[in-house]
Structure formats: structure tokens, C-alpha cells
Amino acid sequence: MTNPYASPEADLTKVSSGNEGVSEATMDALRNTKKWVRLVGVMLLVIAVITALGGVAMMFGLAMGSRASERASEAAGFMFGAGAMYIFIAAVYGVLGLYLTKYASAITRLLEDGQVSSLENALQQQQKFWRLAGWLIAVSIPIMIVTTMVSMYFAFANPLLHLK
Secondary structure: OOOOOOOOOOOHHHOOOOOOOOOHHHHHHHHHHHHHHHHHHHHHHHHHHHHHHHHHHHHHHHHHHHHHOHHHHHOHHHHHHHHHHHHHHHHHHHHHHHHHHHHHHHHHHHHHHOOHHHHHHHHHHHHHHHHHHHHHHHHHHHHHHHHHHHHHHHHHOOHHHOOO
């Protein structure tokens, strides 16, 4: 016979401790994603370097070209601006590539230890990439619209650009 005044006992074997590993389906999905994340991240870094070199070349071309002829010095401002824009775009590509390579590294850590904390870190790295990509899109669309309109104005309405 049991004591009706005794403290109740709970079966704690079925209670989650919160330290279970990550499911195998999640691990497989991330394992198959990692190589593509790494590839795109590295390619963005390579594109960033090439774009930055192109921007620097434009600026140096500006310096050499403006000395070569009078006509080339007329385009000096345009070349400097284009070179600076290339360097800015290279920086954006570089940061995006860096975020993706950090995400790929976080996936590698997750695949090694299978811990939920590693999964959370990987998802945080992924969130940083998508947040930046979203901001870039939201900011670049209005900039593209404005620059297109300004370019059209200069192309069609500005008599100074109708060169002989």
C-alpha cells in the first residue's frame, strides 16, 4: 500500500533537456548546401578583387589619359566617379562574400559537433547575409531609378553633351 501523503514522483526520463542534437535531415540539408555557400562566397570575394582592380585601373587611366590629350581631360570627372563606384561595388561584393564564407564555416562547425548552438550560429550568419542583401536591394532600386532619370536628362536635354 502506498502512502497517500507522500510527495508525488514524476517520470523525468521523457522530459527534454534542450541539448538534443540536430536532426539528421537538417544536417543533410546543410551538408548539401555548404559547398554552394562556400563557392558563391569565394566567387564574390574574387569578383570583389577584380572589380576593385578595375576601379583602380579606371582612376589610373584617368591620370594617364588626362595628360595625353585635351579631349580625355573632359571625361576626367566621369572616369573618377566610375572608378570610385567600382571600388564601392567591390566593397559590397567583398562584405557579402565574407558573410557567406562565415556562414559556410558555421555549417562546418555544425557538421562536426551537431550541437543546437552551432545550428543557431549558422542561422545567425545566414541572417546577416540576407539582411544585408535585402538592405542593398531596398537602397539600390531607388538609386537606379534616380540615376537612370539623371542619365536620360543629360543624354537628351543637356546641350553641353551634344559634342561635335
